[in-house]
């Protein structure tokens with residue numbers, strides 16, 4: 239009857255099913271303008287439902303203007319409702335199924351199996367219970383004061399960085415921070431100077447914002463500052479000076495000084511991404527560039543590597559002159575971070591349980607790095623060399639004479655090996671073709687050994703060494 243098929247087991251109430259069927263039929267033109275609907279009594283009888291359900295459906299159709307009801311006259315379909323259906327169906331693109339790999343060398347992955355879930359649940363439980371009711375309201379775009387205070391004191395005791403909690407702004411991770419930074423600074427076509435190679439995610443964040451990119455080459459020590467160029471049109475230099483992503487260099491003091499001079503002379507901001515600065519295995523954490531000029535350097539930090547990526551908490555230390563605009567931007571973008579995870583993280587930091595976890599993970603990751611180097615030695619012999627500082631969750635390895643491009647990456651994937659050539663992160667191609675990135679932080683020693691063997695077999699069977 240009237241194309242209405244009711245499903246009495248559905249969670250959708252009967253009145254809503256009637257309403258939706260009639261509404262759809264007016265939109266797709268099956269019910270024409272001016273056509274009369276049956277009386278509520280008639281339709282209720284036909285459908286074997288209460289008259290109340292039909293009345294409710296008709297009232298909704300009247301309220302939304304799909305039908306017109308007049309006293310003493312039948313309810314009729316309104317004018318101008320029919321919308322043609324667009325031809326062709328829209329398909330979902332690029333949805334990558336969750337895959338497991340025989341050898342998983344993806345970068346930037348902390349070992350979630352080590353994460354103290356119970357402790358984290360306790361922190362969440364405790365702080366959610368204690369949180370004041372006003373924290374359920376709008377708590378401001380800068381983040382909870384106790385978290386900003388704890389981050390500031392962690393940065394001081396861990397890296398010697400002095401930052402006033404007033405200058406710390408909580409974000410939903412480093413990627414989010416870069417979005418806001420781009421909105422703040424990349425105006426009127428001003429350019430972003432990026433390390434090349436750099437993290438494709440960070441590059442795309444700026445690129446998606448429409449920022450023109452100028453690649454600046456990187457060597458074993460990091461950004462090659464002699465190539466910095468601006469002609470007055472740049473607004474940002476993006477750098478990872480403590481552990482260059484992906485090559486792993488530590489930016490030397492002289493290059494740090496020239497970078498700061500360049501930024502001052504050209505009035506550009508340096509965006510310092512300290513993405514994995516907690517994990518250094520030979521010596522103390524590197525002092526951030528930020529300390530050289532807190533008014534020129536925007537320091538970006540994240541808890542994605544130290545804790546877990548889905549936490550989505552990061553922060554920026556922002557020069558004073560940008561703070562008002564930042565507050566404005568954030569308020570009218572996504573407003574703020576939720577307070578519960580912020581409060582739990584503040585508690586983890588305050589009780590120093592965070593410090594102990596980082597210490598433990600530093601030992602574990604350091605040991606895994608050692609196992610990786612040993613496995614490479616045992617399987618590949620002397621045909622490789624490691625790049626960069628002993629830090630982070632991945633190792634960059636150079637295989638002289640080899641060529642690792644996108645085709646190599648795809649072939650590896652087909653064989654169940656997920657590995658990224660440095661080339662994948664290059665803006666200007668063909669300069670780092672013989673280097674691979676081996677993410678190891680998330681792998682147990684035995685998984686590292688087995689995975690390196692698989693990689694060796696794959697390379698040996700598919701790729702002849704060319705010189």
Ligand SMILES: Cc1ncc(COP(=O)(O)O)c(C=O)c1O
Nearest residue numbers: 346411412413437483513540542
């Ligand atoms: C260099 C670098 N910066 C930032 C990020 C992203 O951090 P977040 O998860 O906080 O957005 C990554 C992620 O792997 C990274 O490698």
